[in-house]
Amino acid sequence: ADDQAAPDRTSLAETERQAALLRDRALEGSAAYAIVESLTTEVGPRLAGTPDEARARDWAVAKLRALGFDDVRVEPFEMTTWVRGLETGAIVSPYPQPLLLTALGNSGATGPDGITGTLVPFATLADFAEAPAESVAGKIVYVGHAMDKTQDGSSYGFFGNVRRRGPAMATAKGAAAILIRSIGTDSRRFPHTGGTRFNDGQTPIPAAAVSNPDADQIERIVALAADGGTPVTVSLTLTPRVAGTTLSGNVIVDLKGSERPDEIVITGGHLDSWDLGTGAVDDGAGVAITTAAVKLIRDAGLTPKRTIRLVLWGAEEVGLLGAQAYARAHADEIANHVTGSESDFGAERIWKLHTGPVSDEGRALTARIARLLAPLGIAPGPENATSGGPDLIPLNRAGMPVLRLVQDGTDYFDLHHTPDDTLDKIDPAVLDQNVAAYAVLLWMVANSDVDFRRTGTGADG
Amino acid sequence: ADDQAAPDRTSLAETERQAALLRDRALEGSAAYAIVESLTTEVGPRLAGTPDEARARDWAVAKLRALGFDDVRVEPFEMTTWVRGLETGAIVSPYPQPLLLTALGNSGATGPDGITGTLVPFATLADFAEAPAESVAGKIVYVGHAMDKTQDGSSYGFFGNVRRRGPAMATAKGAAAILIRSIGTDSRRFPHTGGTRFNDGQTPIPAAAVSNPDADQIERIVALAADGGTPVTVSLTLTPRVAGTTLSGNVIVDLKGSERPDEIVITGGHLDSWDLGTGAVDDGAGVAITTAAVKLIRDAGLTPKRTIRLVLWGAEEVGLLGAQAYARAHADEIANHVTGSESDFGAERIWKLHTGPVSDEGRALTARIARLLAPLGIAPGPENATSGGPDLIPLNRAGMPVLRLVQDGTDYFDLHHTPDDTLDKIDPAVLDQNVAAYAVLLWMVANSDVDFRRTGTGADG
Numbered sequence A, B: 001a002d003d004q005a006a007p008d009r010t011s012l013a014e015t016e017r018q019a020a021l022l023r024d025r026a027l028e029g030s031a032a033y034a035i036v037e038s039l040t041t042e043v044g045p046r047l048a049g050t051p052d053e054a055r056a057r058d059w060a061v062a063k064l065r066a067l068g069f070d071d072v073r074v075e076p077f078e079m080t081t082w083v084r085g086l087e088t089g090a091i092v093s094p095y096p097q098p099l100l101l102t103a104l105g106n107s108g109a110t111g112p113d114g115i116t117g118t119l120v121p122f123a124t125l126a127d128f129a130e131a132p133a134e135s136v137a138g139k140i141v142y143v144g145h146a147m148d149k150t151q152d153g154s155s156y157g158f159f160g161n162v163r164r165r166g167p168a169m170a171t172a173k174g175a176a177a178i179l180i181r182s183i184g185t186d187s188r189r190f191p192h193t194g195g196t197r198f199n200d201g202q203t204p205i206p207a208a209a210v211s212n213p214d215a216d217q218i219e220r221i222v223a224l225a226a227d228g229g230t231p232v233t234v235s236l237t238l239t240p241r242v243a244g245t246t247l248s249g250n251v252i253v254d255l256k257g258s259e260r261p262d263e264i265v266i267t268g269g270h271l272d273s274w275d276l277g278t279g280a281v282d283d284g285a286g287v288a289i290t291t292a293a294v295k296l297i298r299d300a301g302l303t304p305k306r307t308i309r310l311v312l313w314g315a316e317e318v319g320l321l322g323a324q325a326y327a328r329a330h331a332d333e334i335a336n337h338v339t340g341s342e343s344d345f346g347a348e349r350i351w352k353l354h355t356g357p358v359s360d361e362g363r364a365l366t367a368r369i370a371r372l373l374a375p376l377g378i379a380p381g382p383e384n385a386t387s388g389g390p391d392l393i394p395l396n397r398a399g400m401p402v403l404r405l406v407q408d409g410t411d412y413f414d415l416h417h418t419p420d421d422t423l424d425k426i427d428p429a430v431l432d433q434n435v436a437a438y439a440v441l442l443w444m445v446a447n448s449d450v451d452f453r454r455t456g457t458g459a460d461g
């Protein structure tokens, strides 16, 4: 901590010089990899609402204190917790063989003896939506899709609806169960889990995903069976259950602002993960990147004018429950949230900076930030960010502007929500590039007095 | 079938012209991919000795007949059949979390309630071999290793001993169970199964593999626990069982020789697979490549002087049982087996041609074959082949010379014996390159009168 870094002569030029210093220090090696290694090794999977997620909160409090942060706090909230059971499946006829499948979050159960039924296949969700209820009532629906890799991950919105909406649609049509092609872009036999949502008043039916290779196999068998005029019969056993009301929580630490401590620049990642992997890429990486970035600023002896708030969110995967709890608990404060930027899209390189709609002075500062990010291979994009990350959606809807450092998501949906989301998939040097970008962004915004809000409009402008 | 292809004026030059024609036809598209697609889709996994393998034999007989081969026969044999049960595991303390594991073939069972024990880790099989029995008695042994990718797959011999010999060693030292790092080169969470062998008189203990990511996790936790002075406790539940004596069989078809029908040029692949995947790469590909090559010769209207024998071997994975049954049943005929070449190393490109020790005239013909293979990117290697493929080991030991078309095995142990061994991993065009090479090899040897045996020595000479 040198004298020049003191906050009382922070002209914009000085702030930029400090940001460049933080950036270059991050590239020399940050704390990020050690943080995600610790979380994934010592806690492992941490499904929202379970004792595993509670251990993750304990880990986070202890780790943040060990990293030198005081005033670490947990904001708890209640939630309804779903837990996985057994999950097996098979093609019964005409070509008997096992299927590897995994229940979607909120899936109903088959009972321990499982169910067997005729498969009714659809190539797309739109095809299924048009099908009359009598064509699928009492049967097992299969819905495919053709999701492919995209660098920005944008096709997840469209194709992900097979998972998000397919099961409720199947329930409404009276289906016995639904199998979907995983929302994934790999050719590995791990199915991808993820949340689905049933409609109010619906009793959830069993809902599971099969891997892409198994979906290909189902579709080949469906075609052969159709040639032979025989039906395809499948069996599945899923025994998930609702464990009742339990506690989750957000873990929060502030790097307190020196001049405008009530103005908050919010960042973080989510602490919960799906239960199949150890949540390294989703979202141990985000926890690690943002924690390391805030630590880097503090370790440099820098105190921003505004408060930088790191939130390690609970229960993101199961419906942004931590985000909603925070927005409720901090409803009076939201107007003071200057910007938000969450890291929750893996562990690959950041390649662009997007913002949502911002003020003219916000746009000017973003351009200065982009200059500092350019040496990291990051280009500024148009004002089209729809959120600053999933956990910031409620705050963004309530008017908080967002800046988003977009990671390369080309391979993100290879691992997403599978057992394969483990530490070995993370490159420490790439994490450091992320830390460098977050440190620049957070320091530049938090050490400014720029108002990013467009006057007279909400953030959705 | 043109007139020029008739066998009665087959000078060497004419035979070479025909071989080149077969090669080029294969590259235009062979039957191989359709064969492996059919096997893996309509039969799927086919563990030796089970009804699934019996369905594979039925499939093979029907498929070979449909491809136009008559005189398809099955040579059955009896075997002791082991089948998989439940398999789950976990680190119990100090950092509780699930492990993904799979039983090794012949593993003992834990009983349905599983066992829990202290883990005793070893970095290598040699370290474990040196450990005194009292250090592991009643405990759960873990053995790691550092197998890396090789193009020729040669390191499988050395590192594979962790799987082949570790469990017998652990049983001899009184261990309660053994976990090994998978004999695999991938960073996916599918553990690799494969056979292990207990010593005569030993009662098999539970023996399982964990994936490389899980092995890394175990090793990280072992290191952390050692720092803290606490033991690592793991639990596992394995319920495999011996299903008793059942039938397996080899499926055989001959392309009968016109001049020397008793002289046999043997090829093929193995019909059984491990039960986790659909056995596309191991060894549906070998079945498909060699079947397609023989079909290509026959469909060209070519009849070789010698008989080409295609054997689709049963029960290879569990100890070369089909190979041994064949060698016993055909003991009187082995002297008439001219050469053997099995395809059982995946579905990637062939890059070299090796032979075992051969006669001078065999070496001369091999050089002619190598010229024909050169346009396929295949180079001849030294006389160091130790077998013509696993199922030809008994015949090779009994004196049959071997030629081996070596596939690129760089990625073979990524998929080997995992659920990920499925059809999507196979490129039809690459299969055709394999078919081209086998067609050349088989035609050149079977349409010659060259004796590959070195006089006065066995094949191991």
Ligand SMILES: [Zn+2]
Binding pocket: A270, A282, A283, A316, A344, A345
């Ligand atoms: Zn996430």
Ligand SMILES: [Zn+2]
Binding pocket: A282, A317, A417
């Ligand atoms: Zn997620």
Ligand SMILES: [Zn+2]
Binding pocket: B270, B282, B283, B316, B344, B345
């Ligand atoms: Zn094999």
Ligand SMILES: [Zn+2]
Binding pocket: B282, B317, B417
């Ligand atoms: Zn094998």
